[in-house]
Every structure is written in structure tokens, then in C-alpha cells.
Amino acid sequence: MEIAIAELKPGANHFEAEEDWQSLELPPVEFPAAITIRSLADLEGRLLTVRHHLLTTAQLTCDRCLRQFSQSIDLDERFIFAIDPRSEYDDDVIVVQSEEQLLPLNQNLREMLLLTLPLQKLCRDDCQGLCPLCGSDLNQAKCDCRLAPDNSLKVALKQLKERS
Ligand SMILES: [Zn+2]
Numbered sequence: 197m198e199i200a201i202a203e204l205k206p207g208a209n210h211f212e213a214e215e216d217w218q219s220l221e222l223p224p225v226e227f228p229a230a231i232t233i234r235s236l237a238d239l240e241g242r243l244l245t246v247r248h249h250l251l252t253t254a255q256l257t258c259d260r261c262l263r264q265f266s267q268s269i270d271l272d273e274r275f276i277f278a279i280d281p282r283s284e285y286d287d288d289v290i291v292v293q294s295e296e297q298l299l300p301l302n303q304n305l306r307e308m309l310l311l312t313l314p315l316q317k318l319c320r321d322d323c324q325g326l327c328p329l330c331g332s333d334l335n336q337a338k339c340d341c342r343l344a345p346d347n348s349l350k351v352a353l354k355q356l357k358e359r360s
């Protein structure tokens with residue numbers, strides 16, 4: 197997504213774009229779907245406030261049961277740019293060297309998407325995961341190892357023997 201500062205009119209400017217994992221340099225496994233972006237760029241003097249609304253669907257692998265699942269992503273974020281390299285600004289203001297420049301929006305969008313991925317990826321909050329002994333998916337069915345937690349070591353040894 198590109199916005200040329202020189203083409204902005206004072207006040208609100210609306211933009212709509214569709215990007216993908218390639219244009220935003222995202223991992224294709226997690227972001228196979230199109231990414232819809234609606235942006236509002238508000239120009240007031242030398243300050244430009246850009247609000248992004250971002251929609252896509254991420255494909256994640258559950259940390260517990262290893263199944264693939266989809267997660268809707270619906271994000272709002274605001275970035276402030278100052279087209280004025282000579283003045284001092286707060287840390288969260290992105291200084292742009294000149295009006296002739298394009299805004300570095302793809303980098304902002306990329307960071308928004310990467311930061312939204314949860315550290316712990318769960319297909320659902322109460323995912324039962326895989327049995328550590330026999331590997332069956334405990335969301336689908338309970339296995340025998342689970343029925344006798346006190347004997348889990350014994351069962352595991354028995355299963356190992358049966359397998360070999
Ligand atoms: Zn799961």
C-alpha cells in the first residue's frame with residue numbers, strides 16, 4: 197500500500213487496498229489469505245495521522261493438538277508521521293524527510309500483523325491436546341492411558357512392549 201504525501205489534501209483522505217503475504221513480506225503459512233486495508237490519512241499542517249483498519253484470516257497450528265485452525269484478524273492502529281525532519285518529536289512519531297516521499301506503510305502493516313499473532317496458539321481455550329503417551333487427540337476421544345493416570349508409567353511401558 198502506497199500513499200504519496202504530495203497528493204494528500206488537507207483534512208481526511210480515504211484509502212482502500214488489498215495486500216497479501218508477498219507484498220507485506222509475511223510468512224505465507226500464517227497469512228495465506230488476502231489482507232484488506234482501509235485507511236484514513238488525516239493531514240494537519242506538517243502532521244499526518246494514519247489510521248489503518250485491517251482484516252484478514254490467519255492460519256495457525258494449535259500448540260496442543262497440532263491441528264490447523266483459522267483465526268479472524270480485525271485490527272485498528274494509528275500511526276503519526278511528521279513531514280518535518282528539522283523538529284523534535286516524541287518517539288512514536290515517524291519522521292518523514294520530504295513531501296516527495298511515499299509513506300513507509302507496508303512496514304507498519306507488516307508489524308501490526310506479526311504482533312497480533314498470539315504467543316500461545318490454541319484452536320480453542322479448552323483444547324485437550326494430544327495424549328503424551330499414545331499421541332491420540334484427546335478432543336476426539338479419550339484413550340486408555342488417560343483412564344488410569346496413576347498407572348500411566350506402567351501403561352506406557354506396556355505399550356512400548358506391545359509396539360516392539
Ligand atoms: Zn488444539
Ligand SMILES: [Zn+2]
Nearest residue numbers: 327330339341
Ligand atoms: Zn493415550
